[in-house]
Ligand code: ADP
């Protein structure tokens with residue numbers, strides 16, 4: 204009974220179908236790091252995506268430089284040195300605005316590690332693309348003289364997502380670049396220093412903040428650049444807190460990062476699939492909102508939250524977050540984790556992207572942590588369940604589609620395997636309830652031969668069905684794999700029909716040999732032929748069942764009998780195995796069966812139409828009752 208109850212074939216089928224799903228995802232640039240993620244992806248209800256690199260191309264270009272002396276526009280291609288410079292003093296490299304911009308770009312370059320380098324005749328980014336763009340900017344402003352020498356940095360305070368800035372000491376000069384909110388308050392004249400009316404530093408801070416808003420609202424990422432000279436000899440050691448203070452603001456850089464063209468369609472696909480999408484970024488609210496508008500991510504009404512004034516109350520924040528198109532800007536890694544927790548608390552199955560070292564906890568917290576293959580850190584990749592090899596948002600949607608397909612396939616072969624279990628258990632029930640007077644139709648070895656012999660390949664074929672066309676057109680499944688509909692199909696319909704045919708075939712052979720219930724057991728050759736008939740019935744019933752299980756709503760002839768090639772091969776193999784199990788003497792003897800009588804065989808063959816008929820009646824009834832509205836679309840022809 205234990206052997207009959209346990210679907211032995213299920214574990215290998217589940218594993219292999221997840222592996223097939225993972226392989227198909229990999230072919231679409233989505234690398235799954237644990238197999239279960241394939242199934243979880245299918246039920247994703249919310250995607251939190253970052254901006255840079257996922258929604259945008261992460262191909263930065265410094266297009267504006269603002270200094271207190273004026274605003275310059277820079278038009279250049281990629282990371283190359285050539286550019287056209289417009290704005291105040293553009294025609295005259297000796298002009299104040301131009302010189303100020305040169306100083307600013309040199310300082311920003313000193314505080315950067317990434318560089319624009321020439322590779323096979325092409326200028327490309329080495330390291331952080333934003334820093335490469337700063338390098339290119341410095342070269343562009345340096346003019347025909349070309350690239351400045353590499354600054355000799357004696358100490359570097361690297362970027363971290365809480366400080367939001369990076370600084371470097373060259374000689375006795377400290378250069379800082381970073382988010383304006385983080386850098387401008389460190390500049391002299393801002394805040395406490397109010398020493399009377401003509402405070403020009405305070406003025407320029409105000410003007411700078413206005414410029415930040417203006418540049419950011421055009422979708423530019425804005426960096427502030429500042430400098431100070433340090434006391435003491437060159438190369439002296441300093442603590443971070445002592446040096447990043449009393450700075451002089453040099454100005455702002457506005458960087459353009461074009462949105463990915465395909466994102467708009469992918470966002471639409473996510474919405475059609477009933478998945479909400481939000482943006483969670485470390486960038487400025489205006490920049491985030493502008494990119495969200497450009498890509499069509501932002502919802503209406505527009506909700507743009509800022510990290511530093513998120514509501515304290517979890518319920519309030521959760522309610523704010525739980526909407527399609529929400530934008531959360533200037534978040535710290537801790538806030539990202541909080542966002543993930545709250546969305547999950549609202550019942551969402553959450554996929555969250557991240558690329559930084561500090562994103563690890565949030566990626567781990569999310570149901571599906573998504574890391575970037577091209578630009579991300581190893582830490583993020585280690586913490587993730589899914590790695591986007593192309594860093595592209597569209598790839599998440601492709602993975603969700605395959606995840607849904609795999610989920611549907613698991614339901615298919617679950618129905619298939621469990622039906623078999625009903626047929627395997629029934630002989631035992633007859634035997635037990637009759638106190639042993641009704642002989643056992645199937646032996647343990649026969650049951651195993653069904654579960655991990657004849658059943659296995661058709662189940663695998665069901666596990667590799669291609670995604671149905673409608674997979675991304677309906678809302679995420681929120682039901683258990685084994686829901687009422689599946690249970691009904693298995694335990695009230697397909698299973699009993701198969702079992703009924705099986706017991707009919709069995710008794711047909713016994714009765715044909717003159718046996719009646721209660722009488723002495725018939726001779727063993729009769730028992731073996733009867734058992735062979737029961738076994739054949741289950742195999743042939745399962746053959747029909749495999750086709751029936753391809754869809755829960757559409758009968759096999761509407762799907763087309765030949766549209767799953769693998770299933771055809773699997774069914775051929777199943778018939779081959781049946782022949783071996785029945786006719787190859789030693790194997791048949793081991794299983795305790797023999798070829799059925801013509802009468803037994805006739806009943807066994809009748810199992811095929813019987814199962815198909817029961818399945819069709821079920822699907823018709825379901826169709827009549829209206830069933831679930833959408834999913835009548837048959838799977839894609841493969
Ligand atoms: P995103 O969500 O767009 O990836 P990040 O968390 O990478 O945002 O960056 C947040 C902010 O930190 C940026 O808007 C920028 O102002 C600042 N920033 C990012 N990288 C650097 C860096 N290398 N040096 C200085 N500041 C940086």
Ligand code: MG
Nearest residue numbers: 255485558559
């Ligand atoms: Mg980033």
